[in-house]
Amino acid sequence: MYRYMSNGGLIYKMTKNSYAGKIAFINLSNNKIKFELTEKYTRKFIGGRGINLWLLYNYSKIEYHPLHRNSPIIFGTGPLTGTLAPGSGRLDIAAKNYYTKGIGYSNACGYFAPELKRAGFDHVMIYGKAEKPVYIKIINGLIEIHPADDIWGLTTWETEKYIKHENKDPYLQVLSIGPAGERLVKGACIIINRDCAAGHCGLGAVMGSKNLKAIAVKGENPIELSNPDKFYRYFEEIWAKITSKSKVTNVIKKLGSLMYFSSTAEAPVRNNQDAYLNQFKVVLPQKFIKEKGFMGIGYYMCPISCRHYFKTKYGILKGPKTNGLHDFVSRLEIYDIDDVIKLNALCNKVGLDIDFTSNVIAWSIEAYEKGLLTVKDFDGLKPEWGNSDFVERMIYKIVNLEGIGKVLAKGVKSAARIINKGSSKFAMHIKGHDLYEAFRTRIAYGLGAATAPRGGGHLDGSPLCEFPKLWTKEDCIRIYGIENCNDGLTYNGKAEIVFYHERLKYVIDSIGICYFFTIWGAPDYPTLDDYCNLLNAAVGSKYTPSDLLFIGERILNVAKAYNTLHAGFKRKDDYPPQRFLSEPIKSGPYKGTKLSKRKWDRLLDKYYTIHGWDAKTGLQKKEKLFELGLESVALDLMKHKKLIM
Template sequence: MSITGKLIRFDLTKGTYFIEDSAPYHDIYIGGRGVGDWILFKEVEKDVSPLDPENIMVFGAGALTGTIAPSSGRLSLVTKNLMTEGIAFSNAGGHFAPELKYAGYDDLVIKGKSPNPVYILINDEKVEIRDASHLWGKTTWETEDLIKEELEDKKVQILSIGPGGENLAKSACIIINKGRALGFGGCGAIMGAKNLKAIVVRGSHSVEVKDPEGFMNECYRVFKKMEHSIGTNFLRQGGTINKIGPALSIPYRNYQDGHYGQKTAELSQLNFKRKYETKRIACFNCPMYCSHFYAIDKGPYRGLKAEGLQINAVRGFGSNLDVADPAFVIKCNAYCNQLGLHIDEISSTLAWIFDCYEKNIVTKEETDGLSLEWGNQEAAVELIKKIAYRQGIGDILAEGTYRAASKIGKNSLKRAVVIKKTGVNEGNMRGKKAWALGIVTSTRGGGHLTGSPNSEGLRNITYQIGEERYGVPTAGQPKTYEGKAKLVSWFEKFKAAIDSLGLCYFTSYWQNNLLSPDDYAALYSKAIGRDIKAEQLFAIGEKIINIEKAFNTINAGFSRKDDYPPQRFIDEPVKTGPLAGERLPLDKWDQMLDEYYEIHGWDKVTGWQTERILEKLRLKEVEEKLRKEGKLITND
């Protein structure tokens, strides 16, 4: 039924593993993120800190991962969040997840701490925990090359940590195929705390579906639909950086403004393509090939060759640091991938410390002699290195934006643009109201890939289309608050289901005129041999969101007070550009947040879940855990 039916549990403290039946998890929560959420909720208690050996990491392929469904190469990771103490989930492409399925496994659950550095090798039925002492200290790129050389196999698929994870930088992430990141929640540091350098997979089996002919027909239909979509053409032209243009609202100097003016043109995808792009790259079975490969042949970054980037790197290392240089953005993106650092947290931290330097909150003596003037490329690159190795000022910055500001003090926290103690690297939050709500209420502590819609501002999302697709006529109107809570709730459930299926979100309605909930339900139905409706996928998505919400309430102590945007977005409007004057006033935000809680069936005063909604979703264990903590709103 498209899953392998096997899950491997590793105990790195004991150096052991065993295989478990994965079907009971997948039957309820599909796969990927949904399965990971449930295992984490059941097995990790409140007194376990993210870096404790008892914290677990759940790597999961989705139900359709490794099939011929479009873009079926996604891997989910769920663990306890090093930034928030709540839940962390990430999702990455590349080729690792399909290879895991071909090796015969749906999920990996890892706990414990090895006494020495190790890596896990899975080659079909052969599973080993190998010494990695010779890899410790290496970058992710070096690690991948050395493992392939050691195994004499260039086709193994590898995920690894770099020096950032080894040194427990809270902004550390995990890198797949040298350029795909599992990013949120300090997961690289969590893996480093386990002395786990890498996971390597090689498989020779196949992934079977219940109705091969029916599944093939559905795949043909959706591929054809994608071929004629404006969303596919848009991504093929330039990936997500194709959105960059003078009219786009992107952050400037740590969000002192929300528009970069004419300098934005210097960061357009045409400049990246004309100057540096050598070819396009696709993830597993993807018809959109939205990634890029760049080569820099002159200037300070001469000789760098790397897979390309998404729009968040352009705003994080470009406009928000006031550097209109594509080569610099490519360098920072590649350097973070090599060192195993999450570019959203890193770029947020850099923008904050540069802002503090401008306001004389920190001095040159405190920054190891670096002049942190806006646009100083050399200083920014040096800070990235210092963070990964925890050198000098980098030891403080490696704590992430919120904790670094708390340590430095001197009112520097007022300049930190953070949500739930997580640094923000987002565009247009003051101008697009649903986009902002989805980021702020994200269960993983920020980021737009939980519930933020991409529909706002799209000219083809008319009132009629908004109503037909989402039940929200205003889905395409960025500045209005009306209906935006419902829109975010719709996308939260949609994204949770897609992550669990193991497909790329870029194949969906999120990227304009692509696949609908009915399309995914049809693919899944043919794969498992049972008729599934879109409404059932959304019901599972709602369960997933509620499991994450409860984990956060219990472990991170989140409540309504944590669902507000950064103070800068409340107080300071966008100064220039088409969205000049836009901000997020509290009275409007409170109305939207009330509506959001009401749609979810949560308490508007506390933000906590109610007995009624958990009974409706049949989440009895979730209900009982919240009741035990005294954080459940009862029916009476």
């Protein structure tokens, strides 16, 4: 075991502006640790995702593969993390994207982030590679590196139980990888508190490549606020907006995020061959929550509980969010809700991103249907929609790199290249990253996913305003100044809405709260003005909402520049999968609908122009980067001849 105290043996004293005050840099190759003050970065990047991405930009070399020993992985909290702010248990994680070699990041809930901050650190950056498996323990400024040979190979659930038992402390908060991360599966994710997943970008494999099994944290240091009285007053106003004044909250409390799983919402049916789930009533959330659900689940300072426990034939398990239903019900047509919950839990145990998992399995079933794969390729298993036993066995094949599972473990883009035979035509990905989103009928939602720096994902610039049951014409005008933003089929005004949400999301993930408790989650939820007041009271700053959006735009431009330098992305990489452009929806209320290439081209022109980027290439301009205070980034791009002067 190696240990290092950040403060000469004393419990680390927190600053009085809601930051812990320190960043730890842990080198697993030589077990050396160094520290920096967080305040070096807060003015330009606030914290959380902002500081994470700036550290990644500066410490990640272009020639490094995502799994190179010196490619860093960074864990970050924000200034509101661990406070009374709603949903302030968010942890932001950044690393080079295993799928794309561009920017990679994810954000997860749970209790880990508040404990990390109370333990004395706003951010922890880990690089190098341990000779043998290890886990890191951080308690009140003390960082220890422990051998993890005994837990290498265990599931995330077993790992958490082992570490708590070994340390005789049930209150340790643990994040870990499962066998998928250890075996460097592209879709490997990081799991916190057994079921809070940091999916996307292969972050679990990045941890696995460093022989890092887990991190355990605990802290006893109070988080001190600059102006506690003001903070508490603003907190009460925000909490009331969510819990008692919102028309949406009562529905969310009953259904959780499953409220977005509806008969009118576009679904990725059978690998996006269709978009209408004609057996929706079989898996109606209101029905199965009433029959099987018995308690809501909410993590640190969550006022609504977006998930439920369920009594299933496999025992009591935590249920999925909306994407879990779309992954296993819509995409794979599994209608037994007990099986869906079981498969969701299995992915959490082995440390697999459920979006990746369902996507590659759906592609393989379609390849079989088209005669491109045979039963022999599946070791005697017959691929078919709705067969939960087949899906479960495929999950184990992927994790264990067995047979066709070894191919699928590389992600759908690589798998299609290996199989070839025209299978790339229905490989659903953006920028090489497996895709969750379906968006033939939701233009803004789709634009946000297609232009997302990490490759797909609706948690970048995609708004939820195109769910008409939640948004009215009046909401559209009040929030965006755009009529009919809830019309998913119109292209008008959608670039402007995405630009707003991109900046908002980077701000929210930098201050350290849940994005759901903003106008993204519901039109009558707290605004950026509300959170700006809360942040100023916590930090002692004088930000305006415009200041925060400016910082959000700065962070977005750092992410884009990283993509340009490391992955070579340009305009051509901001298009939807070909299937959405060429194949119309086959059934349901949107039968015959597909995206228009001509209209998407014009939409991208508008999108780049709003950002101050070059519309022809999608590259950044010197003028915009200098305006954002990113002169060094402009010089890097100029050196590589990837800047528009």
